[in-house]
Amino acid sequence: MGLISAFLAxxxxxxxxxxxxxxxxxxxxxxxxxxxxxxxxYLREFLSQLLHIGYFSLPVVGLTAVFTGAALALQIFExxxxxxxxxxxxxxVAIGMVRELGPVLGGLMVAGRxxxxxxxxxxxxxxxxxxxxxxxLSTNPMKYLTVPRVLAATLAMPILVAxxxxxxxxxxxxxxxxxxxxNSGAYLKNxxxxxxxxxxxxxxxxxxxxxxxxxxxxxxxxMNSGRGAQGxxxxxxxxxxxxSVMILTANYILTTLFFSS
Amino acid sequence: xxxxxxxxxNLYKSFGDNHVLRGIDLRVNRGESMVIIxxxxxxxxxxxxxxxxLLTPDKGQILVEGRxxxxxxxxxxxxxxxxxxxxxxxxxxxxxxxxxxFRLLRGKLKRPRDEARAIAIEKLRRVGLKERVADLYxxxxxxxxxxxxxxxxxxxxxxxxxxxxxxxxxxxxIMSGVINKLIREIVTEMGATAMTITHDMSxxxxxxxxxxxxxDGKIRWTGPVGQMDDSGDPYLDxxxxxxxxxxxxxxx
Numbered sequence: 001m002g003l004i005s006a007f008l009a010x011x012x013x014x015x016x017x018x019x020x021x022x023x024x025x026x027x028x029x030x031x032x033x034x035x036x037x038x039x040x041x042y043l044r045e046f047l048s049q050l051l052h053i054g055y056f057s058l059p060v061v062g063l064t065a066v067f068t069g070a071a072l073a074l075q076i077f078e079x080x081x082x083x084x085x086x087x088x089x090x091x092x093v094a095i096g097m098v099r100e101l102g103p104v105l106g107g108l109m110v111a112g113r114x115x116x117x118x119x120x121x122x123x124x125x126x127x128x129x130x131x132x133x134x135x136x137l138s139t140n141p142m143k144y145l146t147v148p149r150v151l152a153a154t155l156a157m158p159i160l161v162a163x164x165x166x167x168x169x170x171x172x173x174x175x176x177x178x179x180x181x182x183n184s185g186a187y188l189k190n191x192x193x194x195x196x197x198x199x200x201x202x203x204x205x206x207x208x209x210x211x212x213x214x215x216x217x218x219x220x221x222x223m224n225s226g227r228g229a230q231g232x233x234x235x236x237x238x239x240x241x242x243x244s245v246m247i248l249t250a251n252y253i254l255t256t257l258f259f260s261s
Numbered sequence: 262x263x264x265x266x267x268x269x270x271n272l273y274k275s276f277g278d279n280h281v282l283r284g285i286d287l288r289v290n291r292g293e294s295m296v297i298i299x300x301x302x303x304x305x306x307x308x309x310x311x312x313x314x315l316l317t318p319d320k321g322q323i324l325v326e327g328r329x330x331x332x333x334x335x336x337x338x339x340x341x342x343x344x345x346x347x348x349x350x351x352x353x354x355x356x357x358x359x360x361x362x363f364r365l366l367r368g369k370l371k372r373p374r375d376e377a378r379a380i381a382i383e384k385l386r387r388v389g390l391k392e393r394v395a396d397l398y399x400x401x402x403x404x405x406x407x408x409x410x411x412x413x414x415x416x417x418x419x420x421x422x423x424x425x426x427x428x429x430x431x432x433x434x435i436m437s438g439v440i441n442k443l444i445r446e447i448v449t450e451m452g453a454t455a456m457t458i459t460h461d462m463s464x465x466x467x468x469x470x471x472x473x474x475x476x477d478g479k480i481r482w483t484g485p486v487g488q489m490d491d492s493g494d495p496y497l498d499x500x501x502x503x504x505x506x507x508x509x510x511x512x513x
Contacts, residue, residue, distance in 0.1 A: 040368065125352075132315050133350035137364050137414075138339040 028220045032150055035142045045148035053114050053149065053215070054156025058163065060113055061106045065164035068101050069093055069171030077180050089180065090187045091194035093172035098195065098203045102165040104251050107210030110157065111243040115218040118149055119239035122222025123232035131223065146219040150212060157211025158204040165203065202258045209254060210247045217243035264327030266291040266422060266454040267312065272321035274307055281307050283478030285321070289471070294448050294455040296465050296486070298500060299475035300509065305458040308475070309424045313342060336369060343415035344424040349407040351399035351414070358395035361385060361413045370418055384413040388443055405436035412440070416447055423448065425457040429464050441467035462501055474500060476509065
């Protein structure tokens with residue numbers, strides 16, 4: 001009996017801890033959403049976050065997209081050659097980028113860049129009592145810190161992914177015409193002909209959800225950071241890991257919702 | 262009879278098994294400067310944070326001018342307070358004047374930007390800082406200057422009640438003296454009610470009208486600063502004379 005309980009107790013503790021964490025994140029999400037729709041609104045903070053989260057993430061998203069598109073073209077060309085289907089390269093690169101790889105890889109890269117920096121910034125603010133100071137200055141930290149970041153990431157992410165999609169398709173095109181001997185005009189025509197508007201829209205909707213997740217996890221872990229440098233370090237790691245896992249989970253759920261008919 | 266500005270009634274607060282406050286009863290009258298002393302980890306900061314709603318007490322009541330602190334309009338309640346934090350708690354991403362004028366740039370006290378800047382510069386002058394400091398960032402200032410900026414921010418909206426959390430920690434004796442003098446002058450000229458937390462006995466003597474000693478989760482002694490040296494309380498005597506031997510255990 002003792003042996004069984006010794007085996008089961010840690011599982012029980014972990015399960016309870018997981019459920020408690022899910023509960024805390026759910027409450028935090030609910031609070032964030034409720035503050036988004038209620039004044040006061042901090043426009044200056046929102047615009048500043050739009051710049052930090054959106055504009056400054058362009059290089060990393062662009063680089064990820066161009067190499068992904070290029071590699072995808074090579075892979076599909078090699079794979080397609082087994083069935084004499086090299087001509088599908090443009091359409092599969094385009095569909096693969098806009099539906100799946102653009103939003104998911106873009107989301108993961110932004111999670112690495114933004115969730116970590118948000119968690120570190122807010123975690124440092126917490127341990128240096130700056131968040132307490134905000135409260136004493138009659139400013140709600142959820143409204144002033146969380147809402148601008150969550151809103152900025154949710155709106156910036158689809159734009160980032162749209163740019164990333166275009167760059168990724170161009171990466172595939174570049175490899176196609178320089179290394180695979182494909183015709184430039186035919187490549188672009190194939191891409192446009194086979195791509196449907198829902199392919200693009202579904203990817204951008206995914207991107208908005210991923211942006212929301214990234215900022216939310218950064219804010220949640222930052223505002224609940226432990227004390228000292230170790231606490232901030234742990235918050236930063238947890239923000240990136242949880243955002244990445246949630247992006248991959250949400251991607252599967254959204255793909256099922258969008259495409260299972 | 263006028264109710265005290267701040268009154269703690271049988272206040273309890275625990276963090277897990279750590280019972281920090283175990284029935285605090287204390288009155289701070291309007292216009293009075295109350296200094297709370299006590300060893301590290303005895304719950305002095307917790308007491309202030311409970312008033313501001315940063316922490317929720319487990320039991321007991323906090324009254325501000327006879328009304329429960331947790332009732333009524335939260336913004337209006339907090340607008341009555343100013344607080345100087347131990348480490349300054351200045352916002353790194355903003356310049357000095359934006360820190361000082363934080364309350365005047367947003368919310369119910371919002372003013373035009375030029376006016377808010379002018380008030381911030383006036384408050385900076387009041388704490389002995391020149392106008393050129395206004396456009397620097399907190400990271401470019403020394404510890405003493407950061408404390409002064411924190412003080413300017415605490416008084417920027419002319420609060421009725423000001424809290425000072427260890428205002429001289431980490432400062433050299435001369436700078437500590439300057440901060441103590443500033444606090445005393447500002448509290449007197451504003452007619453504000455002040456609560457200060459400190460271990461620094463020179464601060465206590467410079468700032469306090471009343472002193473309260475917190476020990477073992479309760480107010481061990483309270484009275485006018487002039488009676489502190491003749492209290493006859495062995496705990497207070499040990500603390501104010503910085504003796505290693507006495508009823509307060511050195512290792513807690």
